[in-house]
Amino acid sequence: MKIAIVGLGPTGLYTFSELVHADTPMDITIYDEGEWAGAGTPYSRQGASRLMLANIASIEIPVLNGVSYLDWLKSCPPRILSDFGIEQEDLNERLFTPRLLIGCYYHDQLLTLQQQAEQRGYVVRLNEKTTIVDIAEKAGRLRIERSDGGVDEGFDRVIVATGHDFGEDKASSSYYPNPWCGLLSADVPAARIGIMGTSLSAIDACLAVVAQHGEFVEGDQGELTYRTDEQDLKVSFMSRNGILPEADFYCPIPYVSTTIMTECSLMACTSKPNVLDAIFDLFAKEITLADPAYAARVNLTDLDADSFPEAYFAERMGGDAFAYARKNLAEVERNKAAKRTIEWRYAILRMHEQVEKLVPFFPDSDLSRFERGLKRVFSDNYAAVPATSIRRLLALREANILDVVTLDDDYELIRSQTTTTIRSGEDSHVFNVFIDARGQKALRTEDFKFPSLRKILVEDDQDIPEVDDRFALISPSSLRKRVYLAALPYLMHDRPFVQGIVSSAEIGAKVAQDIVSNLDGVQIEDGREVALQEDVIAA
Template sequence: MFKRLVDLNEPEISIAIFEKSAQLGAGMPYSKAGANDEHITNVSGNEIPELVTSVEEWIQTLPQNILERFNIKPDKFNDYKVMPRLLFGMYLTAQFELLQKQAEEKVIPVKIHLNNEVVDIIDRPEDNKVQVKLAEGQVFEFDNVVVCTGHRWPKKSEGKIPGYFDSPYPPAKLEFKVNHAVAVKGSSLTAIDAIRTLARHNGHFKDSDNNKFTFELAEGSEKFKIIMHSRNGMLPAIRFHLEDPHLLKDSILSEEEVEKNKADNGGFLSLDYVFDRNFKEMFKEKRPEFYEIIQNLSMEDFVTVVMNKREHKAAFDLFKAEYLEAEESIEKEESVYWKEMLAVLSFAMNYPAKYFSAEDMLRLQKTLMPLISIVIAFVPQSSVVEMMALHEAGILEITAVGDDSEEEPQENGGAIYRFTDESGTKQEQYYETFVDCVGQPHLSYRDLPYKSLVDMKTVAQAKIKFRREEKARKALETNDKVEAGNDGNYYLNVPGIAINDNFQVMNSLDAVNERIYMMAVPYIGGYNPDYSGLDFCEAASERIVKSLLPN
């Protein structure tokens, strides 16, 4: 967002940035709040949005102690490599400083407020202003506010129940020795973060002479184990070579196309249309033989075919096979095209998703999103190697827990995990240590930490209209997120607040607020269902800046 405003060089703007930590740029994932030295990005320099200098250039400027700390050899580093997240955070901080210099040269007034937490945002429509209130009590007034507060991990039981963690962040809290099995809820990138930290404190990895990477338990941790729990017992897919490192960002549907499809489809964007346009059609020219296979498959059929293939293989066998496939893809610089296209689809669907009917949104949530979340994790190779070493040492396992698993924190510590296993048998297991690693929760609009926005009804619950009454009535019987609106229509409540295409917040009458923009992903998960990364920040900030200063 800052880069876009600086690039714009608009004489009338001045910028104020409020950051609750002491560091600009790194944010949560790339600072100590979200990473240790062992945690790495899942994107490389060539896949991230352009900033001021490239990662490769910046690496050449680093002092020896940083290079040694992160085991980086500048002559061997290139923009195709993933990197330690803390190092990436340093890069982002350095880029922020360069942008501040650019702003200075362009005489753009910029005021940075470090160590200042925003605790409330108060809209003042009567004088067309917005107020920002800090924890210390000061209040500032602006024409516009863009909320870029990123991730938030609310605590429910952590801190009150020993051995119970609502998230693995900051990861320093998992730097302890245990001599028992640890339950990890989740099996994707967040779980991998927890596993990499716990493993380092209960043993060590060894790169032996015959190129075999192994793990050995430390003394006192002989009974240490990690049991991952996921709905379907599947592991995420692995990073491969991308044909287009920016994932065909230009392929998203134009506004005219969305409007035309809505007009043809009772006022709703059709999920089948998006699946055809942003997925199936992508193969026509590039992979005609694959297109032949999928051209007549519905979205549901396609997901069933792919999921069946995964389900019939033991999770770690498939993980190993996908690792080899990914290695070959990187070596030959050849994409695993259907996976790349699924990432393209996920990105392309993000903005127009709010125009789906509730029926399509439910199909998306139930069918396509579980597959997308597996495929676009893009697990970095070094994480895979560590997980395989842990599995081979008998320390890492995965259990399928179905859709109705639940954990019950225990007053004296840990949690009981209840679930139905693959054979349909109810299971109950006590764990002294439990780490919830399901990833960034989609937060409800009531969780918004800026109470005035909720109390003054500046923001509203995100909801999506049903197209067919009979379907809505049926859904109403079993789904507590379905409700009848005052206007006679039925709605599906989706997580977070309502926003328009420019990320401006909307009230319950669908009136757009011209002053306040929301791009913090935990609060807009319903209308933006993509698993957002840096690419989202780039795309969202572009829309925001165009709306802020249309000329």
């Protein structure tokens, strides 16, 4: 079996790990655009710095190659950890670490996996700093075309795991279409900086800028301040709701199963005339059971899938974003010290992945309502950020560096060669440097970077690439179970919460297991693969 993995961030790496631990040696060729395969853009030296924290605790990072992230950290020399601001005594399962350190873990595991695979009889070719420009069929197999003009042929399976894709919009000295397009290496002036978004990506973009012009200093009592001599440095976060993310809250890990929202009760919703409303009924009952005081406080019995989001965000929408952030941070730190869980928040956290499974069953009207309402609630809840990130934002606010701007729904963005202007209502905001940190958008077939594969899918009337539950292309039949689409941006339509390391591990396991399970059922004949099981059915 000859396999190509195109893109080796976390998804490609977890896939590779599963394949390496199969019983049958394979021929695996890996292609990655970066110089540090395994890490993926957000965890690479090009996309992350020591200041940028991941919003996933050590215990939540899926084990790779039998080595947990925490065990790997404990094996690191103290001087390495110290470089990242971590001491050996700080290590614990709830520790939030710099994304760059997670990238080190992934790259290290890749090199170990490659060595183990070769010792077990695998052929592994690792091609870093390699861009793939096309994937095509040839004589019943698949071929890979590289940007250097080279061509690799004869692949039985191709796994597309290309990760983040922000299109062809190019960065300039005054405009960055995403935080990972050279911002870290750029010389950003101390000027008016506009950052679209308020998520962890926006915080990272902010840190990339302010780190060039000052430093965070921790006092004797643990208070954090930001010091700079630059009077012209001003940073504005912008969003339609004008709020900041909450600090990550304490809760049991692994998650405790929900009581009312079960797989059986959720599937029963699909037979109801109003799927979303039936799901919200379970959602409300689960919250009421978990935290009756909260349910009473927001009058949950009077709310529905459309009105609950307003109640959820109410306290944060009306006032000062930084005042709420300061209050929320104090609450989170008290609860972590006491190991106390805010039960209604924990209930929402445990329900988002369950609800995601029913998104494909939503009629268009329900999908639109979900995206305007409950999806925003779930996204805000699970995207809580490390407490240290909030402390840094508050330090920047105290230094008169940072503010938050609330935009109208119909705001206008106007770019020139040297500035970006945001017009919202009667207000205009002009920025010398603008960074779009709104995150990854769901992509369609027309966005596919591989023209031959794109042409086949377009001719098959696939506006969005269609994959099965193992992420193999469903059609056309010539590509079925031969091309696997594990690139997260193309999976977000039916899986709105698919982003993140945990999703990468789950997708990688399913892809690899599907390939391995079909090894015994495939024969090669005259350059064409024939699935024995399908032959039996056809006969």
